[in-house]
Amino acid sequence: MYNFDYHRPNSVDDAVRARGGSEDATFLAGGMTLLPTMKQRLASPSDIVDLSAIQDMTGVCEDDGRLAIGAMTTHASVASDPLVNQKIPALAKLAGGIGDPQVRNRGTLGGSIANADPSADYPAAVLGLGATVKTNKREISGDDFFVDMFETALEEGELILSVNFPVPDKAAYAKFPNPASRYAMVGVFVAQVGGETRVAVTGAAPSAFRVSEMEAALSNSFSADALRGINIPADGMNSDLHGSAEYRAHLVNVMARRAVESLS
Amino acid sequence: MPDTGIGASVKRKEDYRFLTGKGHYTDDINKAGQVYACFLRSPVAHAKVTSINAEEARKADGVVAVFTGQDMADDGVGSLPCGWVVTDRHGDPHKAPPHYPLVRDKVRYVGDQVAMVIAESLSQAREAADMIEVDYEELDPVIDMKSAENAELIHEEAPGNLCFDWELGDKSAVDEAFSKADRVAQLDLVNNRLIPNAMEPRAAIGEYDSGTDSYTVYSTSQNPHLLRLILCAFVLNLPETKVRVVAPDVGGGFGSKIFAYAEETACTWAARKVGRPVKWTAERAESFLTDAHGRDHITHVELALDAGGKFLGLKVDTKANLGAYLSSFSTCVPTYLYATLLAGQYTTPAIHCNVKGMFTNTAPVDAYRGAGRPEATYVVERIVEVAARELDMDPAELRRKNFIQPDQFPYQTPVALNYDTGDYEPTLDKALQMIDYTSFSQRRAESERNGKLRGIGFSAYIEACGLAPSAVVGSLGAGVGLWESAQVRFNATGTVSVFTGSHSHGQGHETTFSQLVADKLGIPYENVEIVHGDTGQIPMGMGTYGSRSLAVGGSAISKACDKVIEKGRKIAAHLMEASPEDVEFKDGHFTVSGTDKSKAMAEIAFTAYVPHNYPEGVEPGLDETAFYDPLNFTYPAGVHIAEVEIDPDTGMTEIKDWVAVDDFGRILNPMIVEGQVHGGIAQGVGQALYENCVYDSDSGQLITGSYMDYCMPRADNFPTFRVGMTTSECTHNPLGVKGCGEAGAIAAPAALMNAITDALDQEIDMPASPEKVWRIAQAKIKQAAE
Known part of the structure; x- marks a missing residue:
């Protein structure tokens, strides 16, 4: 792993500012892809902007018949969340089947879809439920979000705040x-x-x-x-x-x- | 039965420290002033190295030294030797090209050591390694064994990339058998290449003491004395008195830690060069690239039978991949540990096997759990199954018909081995009963109703372990003797320290050997301490591999205990004023027959160290050493039966049931034995269904270089294994034991593949991956529809 500067902002604004202020900076969500890549020295970001201290990016709430899930909510939290289990059990099951317990306790919804690994599970739910991805700049329809392998509609420095899943029949x-x-x-x-x-x-x-x-x-x-x-x-x-x-x-x-x- | 004696399922005493994170592995050891080594590895499979420029790296932050093959050559560092000379069919020794710890002229596989960087921190070493400029003049890589003979030359010393063209058995007898045969079954098969994947990666620390001009090497070794022997006598030219090798807790080996590798050699050598301890721990990616791989055979086999199904002759042609260099015991694995097992449990009167050992631009290949015997069992048990299908005979009955009968032991096979004992039918019968064979057709019909394909597969394996009579292996080319040593030392207060040349890296020796000693000497199990893995503490020993530790190492311990008892008898006789001939030893007490006189072992030990009242002419102390050289191999055998269900829609194979009935001779700790069987089956299933080492045939890059692509078996892949035992005790060692460490890995692949081919009604090579199985299943469905 190469050296980098580490930031742990408390707010979305600070996070976006830290990310924008440095050359080759990157957001760190769960780090389940980024950290191994850095350890193998295949990635060498100048700055890591750790999102884990931003409180309003975590958790599940019901909002107008939809479930809004914070981007920093871990797979384990989604899998065990009572509201998710009640309203969209398929989503809870999907989250509970990602990786292994260690990955589920660290990996996050936002990190997964921002990475857009072609073999990740969450993209199927975002697309299959017609979810909406809410960022610091706009709302992106799930149908438009995944562009190609490891490529999404997110712009440079754009940060996912939450994903809104409609409750299906x-x-x-x-x-x-x-x-x-x-x-x-x-x-x-x-x-x-x-x-x-x-x-x-x-x-x-x-x-x-x-x-x-x-x-x-x-x-x-x-x-x-x-x-x-x-x-x-x-x-x-x-x-x-x-x-x-x-x-x-x-x-x-x-x-x-x-x-x-x-x-x- | 005492709850800690022989036959008791004593919980493993080593597990407390392992399960609480208190094990002490090589990487846990840190030496004052240590520096870190990083190896610059070849990114290409085959190339001439035309220049290495390390100037910038030498100047980088924290760098202590950068070494290349030239530095080692200048210092007279030798080649890593191959310890077994195989004589080919023309009477010539195998081709033995040098294997230098750092390359001198060419790189021969991806991962080959090009340079060694030593720095104050690991990350500084890594960063400096990136700064080294190497010019490679690339050559065509030789990856595929089939075309290797006409490909680019890897070693000048080995024309046609052929290491040896070897044979065993009577070819004319086999030809005659085939000429009389009513039926010939044949099969082409692949024994897929595996990567060992021990949980603990290889690691080493080299330390040099200039005051005494001596070295200490900490290394993840299964046989520290052997490593010392190789380092001293072959590579670094040092007296053994000046090198101590310590193999502390070692987290799994499966064979891959038998061998002397470049890295520990380089760390030892460099420790003196830089005057500081040099530490290296493999990254997982390095383990994939450079741990000696296993198996990798392609084989054509033919079995001749008479009309009634009696085996008349067996003909086997194998190409074995040895990789880019000869690892320490690579030559004996596909020859003497393979072809000698081709008789299996059967009376096949004529057997011939030809093996060509090939060099390729891949990692060295050497012993991996079973080492040659899984490959042999796979050949025999697959072709027997093919024959059963072609003759439309029950595969269990075809086997039964050809078993060596109890009255035929000792049984001389046509492939050199002499089986001392065995009783195969009761083992088969027990396995058939456990799996409920008679109702298999109902289970198959039930699966069919659910749209699934069900199959059942057998593997009646035999193996040769307890390596091995030194004179025998010596006559076959081994460079070492395969005896074992033990020292049993009573301490004054009655505790016992046992120093064994065996090395535990998962087998539970500390428990089993303690049970053995406690039982032999009649002392509490808790009073026994097992010491292993340190050439500074234990007598010269040969280490652990080939399921030899109990049969050979345990026998040495047993002999040393006998010596202790004999000396104790003299002391006891003196104390009890009797003649030694009248003193009996039983349950930890010396008694005089016909009297109530009795002395406990602990009292005798105390007297030996505080000899105030002591027999004349007897030395003080109670500390005896024994060496044991086995008289023969031991021959564990058994029957595994696997039952599978295949989903034709996905090609997924589910193991529905698994029965293993093994004859390991006398058993000291049934729980540990069962654990060894489970682990062996898991690795065998891994080979049959999941694991597969793949190199890109054009570039020679390792495609399966991480767990993203190299598929390891997991707990949820298995049913509950059902393990049974039968017993015919080994006739030639003092314990009657045979060995159990590799049996599962030897038996399992054939059982599982026979079950899969039974379900699919078509031959298929390992690993039976979902897509491969799906394609066959789909073709069958299509065929049935037409």
Whole structure:
């Protein structure tokens, strides 16, 4: 690890100022990706702006039929939060299945979606529930947030404050973990929310995406059988040692069906 | 039965310190004035090193020294030796190119040591290493064994990148058997390459005392004396009196810490150069790159049978990957520890095996839990299963038909080994009963109803452990003897210190050996202390590998205890005014038959150290040393049965049940034995389903260089293992024990792969990853639909 200057501001304004004031500065949320990268000396930020002292970035509250979850809320907190378990149990289950206990106790919602790892779990929920990402500058629709592999709609220095999840009529998440890392090789979030049926996929492609054909089929008939035969093209899917593009494309259908089956 | 004696499941006494974070590992040791080493490693797989410019690094903050291969050459540092000379089929010794701790002319795998940077802090050493400029003239990397013979030359000394072309067995007898065969089963298989992944990474501290011109080396070693021998006699040319090697608590080895590596050698040498203790601890990425890897065979096997299913002959052709350099025992693993086991539990009368050992631009390959025997068992048990399917015979019954029968022991196999004892049918029967074999078809039908494929697989393994009679291994090329030492020292107040040449790095020796000594000497278990891992304290010993510690190390302890008892008998006879011949020893007491005279062992020990009333001609003290050289290998054997269910939609294999019935001979601590079986199975399952070391075939980069890509088995991958025992005691060691440390890893891969191939009705190589299994399952479904 290289040397860096460390900041631990108490407010969003101070955090943004600290981040803007230094060359190659970066925000530190849970650090579950940043710290290993720094330890391997693959990243060498000049300044670390640790967000952990900012109190109003943590916690869950109900706001006009939606759940607002602070960006610095850990996966473990989301997984065990009574409100999340009552209103969106699929989201609690998703958070409870991220990494291992150590990761869940450190990793945060905001950190995960800002990093936009193609195999992270949360992007499936943000997209699958049609959530809204609230930053220090604006509100970004979940549908517009994930741009590409490790790339989001966030501007330089823009800070996620919270994510607002609409409460769905029903929702479920099924994932096929990478056998080695246990990240999602394919994770599918299925939801009926606000009169809409949404199917969002993470892990399979460079960025989380929705599957309109499956959404249409499920709108017609919300059943696993309705998804049979809907094949996702393998073109553009991720491919690695653990799963070819073709295998991942196949698993999208399997996991989508399993998510729907879990609701019946 | 006493609750701490032989046969009792005593909880491990070492666990208190391990579980409370009070273990004392190499990295926990810090020496006054120590400096830190960082190795600059080759980023390319194969290249000539045309220049190394370390000027800037030498000037960097905190840097104490930068060393290259040239510095070591100037100092007369030698090559890391390979300790076993294999004679090839033409009568020539294997090709033994040098392996210098820091490269001198070429780099030969990604991770090869190019330079050593020593600095006041680790981060200063790392940063300085980045400043070293190395010019590489890249050469085509040789990664694939199949094409290695015609590829770029890795070592001038080894044309065709061939280390040896070796054979064992009677080829003409095998050819004749095949000519008479009614049936020949054949199979091509891969024994996948593994990375050991001990929990504790390798580490070393080299320390030099200029006052006495002597060295102390702290190292994560499974055999500190062997490391000392290699350092002194081969690499650094030092007298053994001037080097002490300490292997403190060691967190797992699985074979990978047997060998002498570049790093501890360099730290020892550099300690004198810089005049300060030099410390190095591997990062996990370095462990992946540079710990000696395991397995990595490609094999073609053919089994000849008569119409009734009797095995007539076995023919095996193997290419074994040795990596870029010969690690300490790399040559014996795919030869004498492999081909000698190809008889398995069967009476196959003719066996021939040819092994070509290949150099490639990959990390050195050497012993890994089982070392050759898992590869042999995998070949035998896979081909037996193929034969059963082709003959449409029950795989259990085909095995039974070919078992060596109890009245055939001692049994001379056609591949050199002489099995002293065994009883295979009761073991198979017990395993069949435990798994409820007769109702398997119902379970399979139930799985089918749920859209799943169920399979059952057997592995009737045998292994040779308790390495090994020194004269035998010497005649086969070993550079060392494989005896073991023990010193049993009574202290004046009745406690006992046992100094053993075995080394525990997870096996629980402190508990098992204490049970043995307490039982032998009739003293409280708590009064026994086991000391190991320090050449400054214990007699020359050979260390722990090959499931040898109890069979060889334990036998040495037993012999030393016998000597203690014999001396004690003389002292007791004097005190009781009897003749030594009339004194009996039992349950910790010397008695005179026909009288009520009795002396406790502790009293005798006290008398030995306070000899006021003492027999004439007997030396004071009660401290005896014994060496034990085994008469034969020991032959643990057993049957594992795995039952799996495959989800054809995802290709996921779930292990539904696992039965292991093993014959380890006499058992001292059943709980520790069962733990060893569990751990072995876990590693075997890891190999069969998850673990796979992959190098990029073009660049030679290690693709599976972290846990993101190298898949380790986890607790939730396993069912509850059901372990049973049968017993036929070893006939030639004083304890009747055989060894249990590797059996699980030897048995498990074949059992699991046979279950998977049974479910899929198609052969498949390890690891049976979900995608591979899914493709076969999908093809079957498609085929069935057509």
